[in-house]
Amino acid sequence: MDMQDGALAALLEQVRACRLCVEDPEGKPLPHEPRPVVVGSSTARVLIAGQAPGTRVHASGLPFDDRSGDRLRDWLQVDRPTFYDPSRFAIVPMGFCFPGLDAKGGDLPPRRECAPAWRGQLMALMPQIELVLVIGQYAQAWHLGGERSRTLTETVGDWRRLLALPRSPRVLPLPHPSWRNTAWLRKNPWFERDLLPVLREEIRRLISPV
Structure with a gap:
């Protein structure tokens, strides 16, 4: 093991x-004991930046171990063993613990403590990352900053320009693969028609042995 x-x-x-989040006396406590879920890697060339674990991921400790993960793996055209191989994919969400549910039964936003405390340090120790898949508005805000558009749809729709920016690592915005976004996918057929073929080609190239 090197330094x-x-x-x-x-x-x-x-x-x-x-x-x-437990130790912050002014913060709203989690509805459960913390269970941070993260996959770091010193060799993976692709980093998946999602939002935060859901209930099933909190229970299993395995990122994207749910129907959203099934859809994401279909987008990438990789199987579960490949997806969970840390030599191929690092998986670092914006919030590491399940944040709880809102009044409508949906997941709350990622905890605000996680990214400022840990994200910069983690990225600095993974300089080999070549492509970051930013899933959802919170990851897009962090990784794209002022380059993102007013809405998630506009940001994802601007994927060609964002992917071509002279930056390292490159960043490709994606919608959340939640099945709640099925209607969004139907309204935006360009995502599957235009973006997914490019995404799959990038993944094939970057997870192949160097």
Whole structure:
């Protein structure tokens, strides 16, 4: 294990032991014990930046271990063993713990404590990442900043320009693969027609042995 691997492993251990939201006396407590879910890697060239774990992921400790994950793997055209191979994919959500449910039964936004405390450190220790898939508005706000558009639809629709920006790593915006977004996919057929073929080609290239 080289110095980078050791530093990343040590940081991931800290992240998985994180209790910032519990220790914050002014913050709204989680409805459960913290269980940070994150997959770091010193070799993966693709990073998946999602929102936060849902109830099923909180129970299993495995990111995207739900129907959203099934749809995401279909978008990428990879099977479960490939998806969960840390030499191919790093998976770092904006919030590491399940944030709880809102009054309508949907997931609350990612906890605000996670990204400022950990995200910059994690990204710095994964300089080999070449492509970040930013899923949903929170990941897009963090990774795209002022380059994102007013709405998620406009941001994802601007994917060609965003992917071509001279930056490292490159960033490709995606909608959330939740089955609640099925209507969005129907309204925006360009996503499957135009974006997915490019996404799949990028993934094939980046997860192949160097």
